[in-house]
Amino acid sequence: MISAVRGKIFDITPGEVHIETAAGFIAKVLYPVSDYSKIKSEEQVLLHTVLKIKDEAMILYGFSTKKEKVFFEKLLSVSGVGGKTALSLISAFSTAELIEAIDGGDLGKLSSIPGVGKKTAGRIVLELTGKLELEDAAAHETVKLKEDLVSGLINLGYSPKNARELVNKIVRENPGLTAFEKLFKLALKKITK
Numbered sequence: 001m002i003s004a005v006r007g008k009i010f011d012i013t014p015g016e017v018h019i020e021t022a023a024g025f026i027a028k029v030l031y032p033v034s035d036y037s038k039i040k041s042e043e044q045v046l047l048h049t050v051l052k053i054k055d056e057a058m059i060l061y062g063f064s065t066k067k068e069k070v071f072f073e074k075l076l077s078v079s080g081v082g083g084k085t086a087l088s089l090i091s092a093f094s095t096a097e098l099i100e101a102i103d104g105g106d107l108g109k110l111s112s113i114p115g116v117g118k119k120t121a122g123r124i125v126l127e128l129t130g131k132l133e134l135e136d137a138a139a140h141e142t143v144k145l146k147e148d149l150v151s152g153l154i155n156l157g158y159s160p161k162n163a164r165e166l167v168n169k170i171v172r173e174n175p176g177l178t179a180f181e182k183l184f185k186l187a188l189k190k191i192t193k
Helices: 031-038 066-078 083-092 095-105 119-127 138-155 159-175 179-193
Strands: 004-013 016-020 026-030 042-054 056-065
Touching: 004 026, 004 031, 016 042, 031 083, 042 066, 042 083, 056 066, 056 083, 066 083, 066 095, 066 119, 083 095, 095 119, 095 138, 138 159, 138 179, 159 179
Parallel strands: 026 056
Antiparallel strands: 004 016, 004 042, 016 026, 042 056
8 A cells, every 4th residue: 555655756747746755756646636736846756645446547535634635535435436537626625614514504605516426425425424523613603704795785685606606706816814703895896996
């Protein structure tokens, strides 16, 4: 079993990195697209890996943190969820957002990912609700704040998709701001422009 790969970046594209190890071999590792800018800026990387054997191919999935790796393995334990689907979910949402969606039974959010239908989303919710822990309290608060902001915009008549995009943009542009009222006012100003 290959539990991690450490080495120099030989080649990188969004979602795939080739790592040259100290032993001289080059390992192809699939990783969350959301980590691309972080990994690209480094010369040396350490990725916690999961090896999957599918048909006659060996596929190595890599993650920046052990927490992501464990989360990936839990997603794989759900019937009908393969490596590609689990990696897509981790690429699209933070661990905190995924846990909130799963524990909240948000099938719409989960099935918004290509390859995840309503049935698969339902199985993920059924099999993983209450089994995932959110260790980072700050991340939990951020997710809760985003959901409250989205809910407020939806109540004013904005579509869920537009509200979610706007809230993500506002929160990303104002990382130190955690007050609901101030962020909501910023969102409303963006809408009126």
